[in-house]
Amino acid sequence: MRRRIHPTALAGGVLAVGAGALYLSGLVLTGGDIPEGTTVRGVDIGGMSRSQAAEKLEKELAAAVSAPLKVTVGDKTDAVEPRTAGLRLDAEATADSAARPGGADPVTVIGDLLSSDGGEVEPVVRVDEDKARAALERLAKKYDRKVHEGSVVFHEGEPQQVRPVTGQKLDVDDAIGVLRTSYLADGRGPADLPVRETAPRIGAAETERALREFAQPAMSGPVTLTTGGKRITISPAVLGAYLKMEPDGGKGLVPKLDGKGLLADPAVARQVSVVTTEATEAKLRLNGDQVEVAADGRPGREVTAKTVTDVVMPLLTKSGTARTGEVATVTTQPKLTRDTVAKLGLKEKMSSFTVNFEPAPYRTKNIGRAAELINGSVVLPDETWSFNRTVGERTKENGFTEGIMILDGQYTKADGGGVSAVATTVFNALFFAGVKPVEYGAHSFYIERYPEGREATVAWGSLDLKFLNDSGNAIYVLAESTDSSVTVTFLGTKKYDSVEARKGPRTNVKQPSTRPGAKEDCVPQEPLEGFDVTVERIFRNDGEVVKQEPFRTRYTPRDEVTCP
Incomplete structure (x- = not known):
């Protein structure tokens, strides 16, 4: 008597035979560890074993691997040599990442057979961080710049605007990651390296204002001072040598005059000397081993730096005859006079x-x-x-x-x-x-x-x-x-x-x-x-x-x- 076979069992057997056929077909058609249609930067490694794929990647991508990586640092463009920067393609790891995750098990093989292709696989990039950091620090030396505040300077009686410059510093730590992701990237363009910028507090608008409202009027003509019935004329060139504009602690510029330097300038000192005298110290001598006064000290007359500064500064924004001011002299006392000799302890040799x-x-x-x-x-x-x-x-x-x-x-x-x-x-x-x-x-x-x-x-x-x-x-x-x-x-x-x-x-x-x-x-x-x-x-x-x-x-x- 013939045994009757259950329909479900028959169906299962047919399916088993079909899956086996698909598995065998998959092994024949897809070949090695890597699915058909797998590419790495345009290099087809489908159907290859891992070792074959790694060898082909090293050969086909050799030019791309060694090509300089263009980078931008702020508004400057440069290039980094991959080898110097510690960048390299890990072909074996790339092949491993492209291989079938399940190896040659039936499910993976049949899945690869029924799928259209393996697709594009990203290359695995290794970075020697010490070398990368050294290469980036060399770039930083070239392109880092300090912030420069805007200002106004005076040169030979002419005001000149100093444009502000934004400070720039390459972020070396973050730039290492940018090198890794940009190296061998698809359609590789310049890698924008991260920079930290420091904006100047004194901007172009403030320097233009300071130039227009103060510097240009200040250099518009000489300043005339009167003292002791004499006139002291100070040219723009001499004024400018001791005049500068400094930050006011915020975002503004304020003028500052070096009155001491101005008074010491030969062109000014020569005129001032006509109306001033230095204090004269008492002259001492010895009588035996005891001190006696040979000549008494005398007071002098001088023009102080503060007085000059206080008088000159308001005149600098005026024009014509309004640039004239009167400077008072002050009496200066000697350190040593007949009356102070004993008090100062000057008594013996x-x-x-x-x-x-x-x-x-x-x-x-x-x-x-x-x-x-x-x-x-x-x-x-x-x-x-x-x-x-x-x-x-x-x-x-x-x-x-x-x-x-x-x-x-x-x-x-x-x-x-x-x-x-x-x-x-x-x-x-x-x-x-x-x-x-x-x-x-x-x-x-x-x-x-x-x-x-x-x-x-x-x-x-x-x-x-x-x-x-x-x-x-x-x-x-x-x-x-x-x-x-x-x-x-x-x-x-x-x-x-x-x-x-x-x-x-x-x-x-x-x-x-x-x-x-x-x-x-x-x-x-x-x-x-x-x-x-x-x-x-x-x-x-x-x-x-x-x-x-x-x-x-x-x-x-x-x-x-x-x-x-």
Whole structure:
């Protein structure tokens, strides 16, 4: 008897046979791991195994992988080399992402067979963040810019508008992500790298207003000041040199005049000097060891920077004859008069020192000029005295001439040569007066006419001689010179009964060498050993030592220099 087969069982068998056929067909037609119709940036990798697809991607996309990536930073365009920036295509990972997610199981294979294609797959990009950051930081150096506020400046009497500039800074952290997504992107164009902008507070509208309402009227003509029956005319070019416009703390510009600088300008100072006089300090001298007044101080008349500023500023927005104003003078009092000598404690000789030198015309002139400028210096308690500030630059215009000085370890010719004799004399005067040196420096090599470890040199703009008046009373400096000597005396009130110097032995002695001198303007030089030396400054009161201070000096060897 034949067994009857249930219809549902028969139908199931037919379906099983059909699915098997589809599976077999799918394996034949779709081939490898990757569905048909799969592309990566136009490269067809459908039906391939993963390794085949990775190999084809590396080959077909080689040009795109190495092509520079165009970028924009603000309004600038540049390019980044992918390799330098740590950008690369991961072909194997891309093939993995394109492969059938279920591998070769029947459901996946039959699904791929029945679907139209695998579609476009995004390439997998790897980034070495350290390299990317370094490349972006190089771009930042090129294109970052600081914000510049709008302003108005004055040049040779003409106002000029300074346009504002928006600040720009490349956001390196966020730009790394932009590089990753833009590299090998479909239809790749320039990658817009993110920047942070800082807008100026003073914009173009404000600079235009300041130019129109103030700057142009300010430079429209000269300003005339009257004082003491005299007229002082100030040209736009001179005014503009000391006039500027500054932010007012908000979004506006306000004018500011440097009245002190304007008064010091030669064109103005020359006119002002006709109606002004400097206060004259009292002249002191010694009678034995006691101070007496040789000539009383006298008041002076001056025009102050504040007065000039207050008068000139309102005139700058006016025109024609309205640009005229009157400036009052004020009386200035000297620090030192017959009545104030005793009050300031100027009663006795604190110290005195003399340096002798070989007579020479340049030494006589330069040492005499420095002594003249120093003589009569009044240093109030807790004030700091400066050699360079008092004497000024050693130029021909200031009364100095060319002489011999030490430069780079050898004698050379320069304006003001010889003034170190005055510096050394001042140093010893302050040393034995017991006041505090603030800045000083010895010569590079030892000079025999000076005391070892108790000498000083000066150089304009680099080395000064300064002391702090910590004596508790004022100090008056007497300085005088002859053709062969200079003497500096400090007057005031002694803080210590005596101040002594105790020199130690020479140590770390080094021998000099020999070298040729310059072909032009050569100055011969005798050899002398270099050494270290320490000098103790000893302070005594009532015969007892109350304090000691070491002064340590290192001298380099003085090489023998022979001239051709």
